[in-house]
Amino acid sequence: MSGGEAERVAAAGRVPPGRASLDDERPYRQGELALSAGEMRRVGRQVVDLVVERLLGVAQAPPHAVLGVAEARELVGREVPEEGADLADLVERVARDVLPQGVRFDHPRCFAFVPTTGNYPAVLADALASAFLSVPGAWLVGSGPTQIELTALGWLTGLLGLPDSFGGVFVSGGSVANLTALTAARDDRLGGDLSRARLYCSTQAHPSVARAVHVLGFGRDQLCALPPGPGLRLDARAVRERVVADLAAGLRPFAVVATVGTTSTGAVDPLPELSAVCREFGLWLHADGAYGAAAALTSRGRERCAGLAWVDSLTVDPHKWLFQPYEAGCVLVRDPAVLRASFRMDRHRLDTGYLAPARATGEEVNLDDYGPQQSRGLRALKLWLSLSAFGAAAFRRAVDHGLDLAEYAGARIAAHPDLELVTPPALGIVTFRYRGGGRAPQGGGSKREGGGAAPDGGLQERVSAAVCATGDAMVLTTEVAGARCLRLCTINPASTEADIDRTLALVATAGAAL
Numbered sequence: 001m002s003g004g005e006a007e008r009v010a011a012a013g014r015v016p017p018g019r020a021s022l023d024d025e026r027p028y029r030q031g032e033l034a035l036s037a038g039e040m041r042r043v044g045r046q047v048v049d050l051v052v053e054r055l056l057g058v059a060q061a062p063p064h065a066v067l068g069v070a071e072a073r074e075l076v077g078r079e080v081p082e083e084g085a086d087l088a089d090l091v092e093r094v095a096r097d098v099l100p101q102g103v104r105f106d107h108p109r110c111f112a113f114v115p116t117t118g119n120y121p122a123v124l125a126d127a128l129a130s131a132f133l134s135v136p137g138a139w140l141v142g143s144g145p146t147q148i149e150l151t152a153l154g155w156l157t158g159l160l161g162l163p164d165s166f167g168g169v170f171v172s173g174g175s176v177a178n179l180t181a182l183t184a185a186r187d188d189r190l191g192g193d194l195s196r197a198r199l200y201c202s203t204q205a206h207p208s209v210a211r212a213v214h215v216l217g218f219g220r221d222q223l224c225a226l227p228p229g230p231g232l233r234l235d236a237r238a239v240r241e242r243v244v245a246d247l248a249a250g251l252r253p254f255a256v257v258a259t260v261g262t263t264s265t266g267a268v269d270p271l272p273e274l275s276a277v278c279r280e281f282g283l284w285l286h287a288d289g290a291y292g293a294a295a296a297l298t299s300r301g302r303e304r305c306a307g308l309a310w311v312d313s314l315t316v317d318p319h320k321w322l323f324q325p326y327e328a329g330c331v332l333v334r335d336p337a338v339l340r341a342s343f344r345m346d347r348h349r350l351d352t353g354y355l356a357p358a359r360a361t362g363e364e365v366n367l368d369d370y371g372p373q374q375s376r377g378l379r380a381l382k383l384w385l386s387l388s389a390f391g392a393a394a395f396r397r398a399v400d401h402g403l404d405l406a407e408y409a410g411a412r413i414a415a416h417p418d419l420e421l422v423t424p425p426a427l428g429i430v431t432f433r434y435r436g437g438g439r440a441p442q443g444g445g446s447k448r449e450g451g452g453a454a455p456d457g458g459l460q461e462r463v464s465a466a467v468c469a470t471g472d473a474m475v476l477t478t479e480v481a482g483a484r485c486l487r488l489c490t491i492n493p494a495s496t497e498a499d500i501d502r503t504l505a506l507v508a509t510a511g512a513a514l
């Protein structure tokens with residue numbers, strides 16, 4: 001931007017916070033879409049009451065509710081209302097009838113998927129970011145918001161034990177973080193020519209890895225998903241052999257995707273060995289730690305995630321094990337300049353004239369040059385505010401609690417006459433099966449066709465369904481080595497040993513009744 005322009009824009013200087021009139025009758029702006037100050041305050045307080053009721057009352061309702069399709073349509077409405085209705089009434093109805101219809105991930109006995117708990121400062125942060133129209137895009141557009149994001153990225157880097165050089169950007173979640181990292185890997189290693197390129201992961205990798213590869217324009221055969229070795233971990237020797245064979249066949253290996261905490265069993269691929277292979281052949285090492293990387297906040301988790309500091313890029317989802325509400329994903333890269341090389345707005349020969357006034361000069365950072373989005377919500381604020389309000393030590397203890405609880409569940413399962421561990425506690429996940437009367441099916445063998453018709457007549461699914469039907473706990477199944485089993489993800493800091501006991505008792509009771 002021209003010197004004069006920059007000065008004129010900068011002359012605006014720091015903006016004082018808006019001074020609202022205390023007059024309840026005054027509309028906050030002229031024209032349409034305006035409410036009076038009094039109405040905003042009244043409905044705002046109503047929302048806070050609904051939020052507090054929701055957060056404190058979570059255990060008073062079942063962890064899961066689901067609407068019928070017709071019922072859902074009826075509740076939400078089909079036609080766009082031409083005339084407005086009472087806001088307080090709408091808020092009340094949507095909060096009571098519609099929003100609760102789904103999984104309540106923060107329920108202390110919701111052990112399904114990867115349950116995030118959210119937190120109250122984060123709820124406030126989302127409201128604030130929304131009200132202030134905060135955009136951590138160009139420095140000129142949002143210098144304050146951008147600094148919040150840069151600081152949050154720095155904190156995350158430090159908490160995970162990554163080198164200071166790491167930087168990145170907040171994105172919607174792990175899927176877009178994987179996509180963003182693999183875009184950088186592709187551009188950095190392949191120079192625009194995708195032909196004969198190959199990248200490697202285990203079959204335990206998250207499906208979003210394959211989807212990212214698809215979006216990036218690779219064919220199905222270009223992602224080599226290798227069967228995992230012992231402990232369901234990607235075998236670095238198998239990767240090396242495959243890379244050597246592919247090179248000999250004239251193919252172009254360029255990246256390895258390691259998973260730090262597979263969603264199914266919590267397995268961690270061996271980063272030190274994989275990074276050695278990557279160094280040997282000049283491959284990019286991406287770690288998908290969407291849920292599992294947060295374990296590195298604790299000392300034992302840091303041991304499990306050994307080698308994290310050696311990756312080229314890392315996916316981490318604060319909306320999983322860092323207790324943030326959706327959406328909060330993050331991609332961190334050893335050298336953020338590679339993200340800029342891929343995503344710079346002026347990389348392309350399209351007219352960016354209207355962006356010229358916002359071009360970064362000097363040390364200013366335009367975060368919209370570091371990822372696929374231009375306008376972007378300030379997702380970092382919730383992490384910044386909750387870390388500031390509770391302190392990192394509380395987050396460490398909360399993560400530690402999840403690790404403890406999985407250990408506890410593992411011990412109780414191992415000692416239970418009707419239950420049997422399938423995979424040991426790993427990063428807050430334990431898998432097991434109900435084996436009524438000692439008729440344990442052998443599931444550890446070969447992978448069956450079609451992704452797992454149950455050898456025990458669907459017993460684990462039926463146990464899961466019966467437990468969920470009690471409305472007291474939510475336990476779903478996963479597949480390990482071709483066989484269905486039950487799965488607990490115990491990362492809710494509000495869950496207790498009593499919640500584990502109660503849930504395992506429900507499993508045993510449900511199994512015995514079938």
Ligand SMILES: *Cc1c(COP(=O)(O)O)cnc(C)c1O
Pocket residue numbers: 114172173174175176206208259261262263288289290291317329
């Ligand atoms: C959840 C998860 C993802 C996808 O993250 P979203 O936030 O749902 O997009 C990717 N990888 C792993 C390992 C995950 O657990």
